[in-house]
Amino acid sequence: MSARFDPARDEHVALFDEAPLWSALAGQLLLEHVPLSAARALDLGCGAGFPLFELAERLGPRAFAAGVDPWETALRRANAKRATWPVRNAALVRGDGAHLPFRDGAFDLVASNLGVNNFSDPGAAFDECRRVLAPGGALALSTNLVGHFAELYAAFERVLERTGDGAAHERLRAHVAHRATVAGLRDTLARHGFSVASVHERVVPWRFASGGAVLAHHFVELGFMDAWRAVAGERADETLGALAAELDATPGGVTLSVPLAVVVAAKA
Numbered sequence: 001m002s003a004r005f006d007p008a009r010d011e012h013v014a015l016f017d018e019a020p021l022w023s024a025l026a027g028q029l030l031l032e033h034v035p036l037s038a039a040r041a042l043d044l045g046c047g048a049g050f051p052l053f054e055l056a057e058r059l060g061p062r063a064f065a066a067g068v069d070p071w072e073t074a075l076r077r078a079n080a081k082r083a084t085w086p087v088r089n090a091a092l093v094r095g096d097g098a099h100l101p102f103r104d105g106a107f108d109l110v111a112s113n114l115g116v117n118n119f120s121d122p123g124a125a126f127d128e129c130r131r132v133l134a135p136g137g138a139l140a141l142s143t144n145l146v147g148h149f150a151e152l153y154a155a156f157e158r159v160l161e162r163t164g165d166g167a168a169h170e171r172l173r174a175h176v177a178h179r180a181t182v183a184g185l186r187d188t189l190a191r192h193g194f195s196v197a198s199v200h201e202r203v204v205p206w207r208f209a210s211g212g213a214v215l216a217h218h219f220v221e222l223g224f225m226d227a228w229r230a231v232a233g234e235r236a237d238e239t240l241g242a243l244a245a246e247l248d249a250t251p252g253g254v255t256l257s258v259p260l261a262v263v264v265a266a267k268a
């Protein structure tokens with residue numbers, strides 16, 4: 001374990017950027033509602049350690065939190081934070097949510113921030129969550145919802161209406177509809193042996209000065225641009241340029257809605 005956080009040390013300051021803004025939007029809602037009675041917690045899809053360390057510290061030194069993720073590079077970063085801050089009651093494990101490397105009933109709480117909704121096989125992960133939870137254990141997860149970036153998708157639709165590209169229009173509809181709904185999540189959780197105890201929703205505004213600023217934002221590039229290009233098809237550059245102009249026409253700048261939900265469920 002290293003010494004106390006030192007603001008003059010480069011390697012300490014490099015670890016100060018705890019969570020990307022995107023993670024924090026949902027993570028704050030999750031931390032407002034996650035049950036804090038657990039002695040043994042798992043953060044499923046912990047990435048670079050969020051909300052793993054926050055959860056471990058809020059649960060306190062008598063509790064223990066493990067984080068699991070297949071992403072090796074993120075786990076290295078998380079390990080550096082764990083050692084440097086330090087967070088003594090947390091551990092990191094490389095693994096897949098569909099095959100969790102833990103014994104039955106090992107945890108009282110499984111939390112997942114924008115995690116399971118991004119997995120390739122969420123159903124298998126929910127079955128594994130149920131297996132590793134002790135009787136009476138809780139699952140708390142955050143997700144973004146249908147309605148996400150509604151203003152941008154409405155502008156995208158107007159652009160495609162003008163170009164008359166029916167196939168692109170269909171692709172856009174499918175892309176918009178692939179996100180979670182609270183009703184769908186309730187059904188999925190019930191099918192995997194959970195009963196929903198509470199649901200907490202919030203719409204967070206994401207503001208930009210212009211459409212160009214939206215499309216150039218690093219996180220948009222990282223998280224959304226490939227999918228939007230696939231929706232636009234062959235003339236993607238032109239269509240996305242028209243989308244930026246359509247957004248620019250919004251007086252007072254562009255505000256994109258990010259509807260989020262946290263669902264807390266009990267092992268039925």
Ligand SMILES: C[S@@+](CC[C@H](N)C(=O)[O-])C[C@H]1O[C@@H](n2cnc3c(N)ncnc32)[C@H](O)[C@@H]1O
Nearest residue numbers: 023045046047050069070071096097113114119
């Ligand atoms: C959107 S990121 C969220 C990361 C982190 N919880 C946060 O809030 O910043 C989704 C995470 O899920 C992880 N992931 C994807 N598939 C997974 C799987 N099958 N099992 C466990 N984690 C997985 C990714 O590696 C990534 O770290």
